[in-house]
Amino acid sequence: MMDDIERHGLPASAFGEQLLSETLLSEAFERLPDPLGLIEGPSVREMRLIALNGAATRIVGLTRERALGRGLQQLLPPSRQDWFFGSLARCLASGEAWSYRTTLALPQGRRYLEVSLTPLAASAAGHRRVLLHGRDITDVRRLQEQLDKHERIYRAAVESSHYTIARYDRQCRRVFANAEFIRSAGVPLAELLDKTPLEYPGGPAMAAYQGAIQAVLAQGGPDEHELRWQDSKGSEHCTLIRLTPEFDEDGEVVSVLSVGHDITEAARYRHHIHRLAYYDTLSGLPNREQFYTRLRQILSQADTREGWVGLLLLDLDRFTVINDSLGHIAGDTLLQETAGRLSEYLGDRGFVARMGGDEFAILLPDLDGREVLNGWARAVLELFDEPYQLMGRELVVSASIGIALYPDDSLSADDLIKYADSALHHVKDNGRNGYGFYERGLTTGLTERMSLEAELRKVVERGELELYYQPKVDLLCARSAGCEALLRWRHPSLGLLTPDRFIRIAEETGIIVEIGGWVLRTACEAAVRWNRGGWADFTVAVNLSVRQFLGHDLAGEIQAILAETGCRPEWLELEITENLLLEDRDETRATLGQLRDLGLKLAIDDFGTGYSALNYLARFPIDILKIDRSFVQGIGRDESSEKLVRGIVSLARSLHILLVAEGVETAGQAAYLQQIGCHLAQGYLFAKPLSEEQLVSWYKQYRQQPLPGTLVEP
Template identity: 40%
Template sequence: MPADPRALDHSADAMMPTEEQIRQRLRFLEISAEDVALLRQIHATLLPRLPPVIAAFYRHLQSVPALRPLLADPVVLDRLHQLQGAYFHSLTAGEYDADYVRHRLRVGLAHQRIGLAPEWYIGAYRKYLGDLAPVLAELLHDRPQLFLPTYGALMKIACFDMGLALDTYIQAGRQQLRDSETRFRAAFGQAAVGLAQLSADGRWLRVNRKLLDIVGYTEAELLAMHVWDLVTPEDWQIDGPLLQALANGELESTSREKRYLCRNGQRVWVKATVTAMKLDTDHAATLVAVIEDISQRKQFEEELMHLARHDALTGLANRTLLLDRVAQAIAQARRSGAQVAMLFLDLDRFKTINDSLGHDAGDRVVIEVGRRLKQAVRDADTVARLGGDEFVVLLAELPSEHIAAALAQKVLSALFKPMLIHGHELAPACSIGISLYPRDGADGKTLLKNADAAMYQAKAQGRGNYQFYSEEMNARTLDRLTLESGLRHAIERGELQLMYQPQIDLASGAVIGAEALLRWRQGGGQLVMPDAFIAIAEETGLIVPIGEWVLRTACAQHVAWQRAGLPELRVAVNLSARQFRQPGMDAMVARVLAETGCHASALELEITESVLMDRPDSAAQTLQRLSEMGVLLAIDDFGTGYSSLSYLKRFPINALKIDRSFVRDIPADADDSAIAGAVIALAHSMGLTVVAEGVETPQQRDFLRQLHCDQAQGYLFSEPVSAATLAGMLRRA
């Protein structure tokens, strides 16, 4: 774009030297009255010869590849032609006053603003003088003695002009530097993170407002301080050498999380990233620090760590923290020769409390039991809740098993004391199993398993007592082996069967889908529910062939329904953790669809959120391949894991299934109602369908309908039924 004439005038006026400064420059260049007279003599005859010189000058500029883009705009080129013509007209006019200087500055500014670099500008003067020399020689051919003095005078004026032109570049550079400094100061002062300059030895040289806000000191106070005044001695032992290494050029940057001591005496978590800024080789490097206040993130991390290692309801340790404490206790016991005891507690008839008084009453019982257990044990002992009504007490550094027995009796007595829950006096007894290190196991999981076995022996002995583990307590292990053995032949013996629970469109009441649920009729007789054998199938790997059988059977059944002329519906199949992570799982799904003739769009695969969040990157790739086939994807039991709706956006899912634990107490429970409403609203904002599980009452159905929940399933609509029964329901619909 051409330079704005008004802007050129403003800039030229700002750069104008004084009249005395102009005279000084002219004197220094030895521009005499004789020089001016010579130029005036040649002025009139030179003017007609200038247009070809100017045209040749710009042709020369355009022949240089680096300059060609600067002169591509015809408007810019025409403007420069005009300026250059005016300049040549005044070059030999003999009036080198303030107006001449101002015009010369405008020409220089015009070239500078189109991006013409100084080296090209100086070269342009060479072109002027070179092209004018033969013109002058021709004009003065009859007076050859005047050529050199006239050409010398012209060179003096050209040098005067070059000085003015260079002024425009120098002043523009200075202005850019001032503008840059102004922008830097604004950005530095108003930055959303703490910024500082440090010396190599850690002195604060410059700080911004955000850093002052973080530490609470005034600028004067902080500039009088040293980094070590804000960090712990341990941190300075690390920071000091790092800063020196940065200053010496041994490191480019360093980033550490640490705590700064604030003016009010409190410590705040910060992330300090320091980079060396080497200005020249003669001075030590200045260090630039970016300091972020991460105290809120640290608080969130601590809360998440607490949640990951503690039970949400009671605040007691969970299984993860328990096993960690067991490992520490065993390591200490190996050194000291002491024992470690694990007490496994299960409340007796807890289900009766839940069923008769409601789950809120059950939760309050669990909380009170946890409180009493904490009161009964030593400070060094660990009380954990594994879930439901199962608790574990870990006793470290135990000199004798008699102490474990005494504590077990103390716990039984403490829990037998009545507690008032919702106006009801309850005395929940418990059964306790005890295992000992090293006698009953060398690791936490073994001790836990054996204490569990002992607990079941205590229940078998009439409840409300404790039992130490013994080798004879292997009946449950034998039962498990029996189940595992039978499960290995269940498919070939035709003992597995699928039941289907209808999924209802809440708006219309129509059956739009069915979830396939696995059942095992062991030996053709006793019905075994999934809770009794799925975990065994997972651990042994049998879940892989069983899972494929379920998928194949469900897809074949869907095709059979369609061939029978029944209404279109999708069939939902659960994928277990091991099955989902099995290599080639997506290829297996594609094969089953092809072999059964089932359309991919009629199949919905349900995966629990805990499975997805275990390996999210790998899960996202697997889900993407399934989605590209056209298979529908749903997150099962949503809300029971550690994911978030925002995080699930990375997965190509179609539906969320709200876990029955959030449906069970709605609309009476305000918390569960709020959670259900939030999940439904946010899921809809992400374009996901929401399915509520475990709907058992009209009140739950109506409340979910008010929340615009899309679909539901549960005993209110139908229990799981056989394929033939569901077909009859569809025909009658």
């Protein structure tokens, strides 16, 4: 061993180190996971494989014994030899490493390799040596293919997406925009890129949007922004945008991705829902809900500064009559025009809302005191001086106003509304067409009204209604001509109430339909008892409400009542008001015709006090006219009233219509009516309204002696 060392001319220690180094290199060469090989030869085409590690044998699928010593021409496929040898020659000529990628079809499948050729020092024999280093990139290649595939899918999704997608750099400049963004904007991509939202399309909405992007850039957190904008054609759009920060490898925000979803229809629907929730659909005014919100807001602001707040509740006079007579279309038109007049007059000086029905509310903040409200109330009422044009008719409508004042009347919003409402009802109960301020004690009347309304809903069920009867007489022969049924309510605590205390509430709430049915049935039952008891042709007149005609089978109801009670049609008269005939409605005409076909007589009550038009008498099947008591009261005192009564009598005679004078209280009035040809009358001269028992007594008495004011022919 030592002889060999000495022959090499090396010290023993140096030779040992060299041997150790070669051993380590050999072991490293063998254990490296990447395939390694060493080729050597005098020329490029004569190079042979002289070394191969374990990883290489696994890749090429050959053992060392079969691989070592073989020429490259034996290892390479013919189609690749010229290319490889040319590349190898250039590598050796330059003395620099060269890399290429190739594929190997192996039993375990196709593998992808990245091969490096590194020139080494020549051998002792002058042969060129090259180290082959291979790296298996099959998994990397497949991962890259997957990434490329996902990238293509992502790009396709982005470009075909119905969402608008854009990217903004740190200066808020647009660096990417997808096809949908370009389509929505309506301009070429070149006009979008490198522009901030404020630069294009610009405007206040885009300024807020750009501020949202800047906030995401600064804070590094995602955000949502609802953007309202106009496209190049001026169409309004609403987009919900998700802003997502994008980071670099150092965690710094470098851009913001904007993904927008068109919610234009949803925004319109949301706006519509808001309108439904806070605005009246008919008038376009704020509704009751928004009124309460605004009232509380104004009162809270008033607490922080000196000043008064006026609350005006306005109600159209006799709106129910107009609505029921002319129809709902006319009523709606009246409400819409009223809303327009109020809005135009108030402008931004006050707040007006529709509370429901024909009631409007007006808020007037920052007033100098109660006196100022007088001028406001008068000015609002003057808005109604101009006639309305409804269904081709000119109609004058008045209004009533109730007023409450903050803080004089109350500090509470609910109390102010209640007080203004009580003032309004006080005005309406005292003639309408005016205004009034809340005063202590008015709420008592309002509370009573609310209580009556609640109790009235069960009045039929509880059996608290009664009919009183006022006789009608023939002035010429002192014969009873029947009676008029008059409603009374025997209230458990208030006593006997006349219709003026509750009939208006029944009309407004619709309870009148149920009450009217009870009156018809009770009157028919009474007529049957009297006529079958020997009272020859004794008729009972019943007043009908306009509401009983509308949306209700009145003729069918009466026909059923006649059949159930056994009442003959000639024993029943039906009284209506002129207001029902104001509009020649098909529904009204049909119902009146059906009632006439049943054999019933129809009378117009209080003739001359409503919306009179003489052609109604020709168009509708009217049998009787009842002259209103206000005209009869003028007989002997007012020449105009006497002329008017004479004219009504002349008109009725020419149309062969019967006449009944109401409110006859003196013998002089009775004599005048006899003289001009009005022979039927009713009033206190003959009898006040009587209970059924009192009427029976009266009937027996009048048959024994003439009634006052009657003329018995010889």
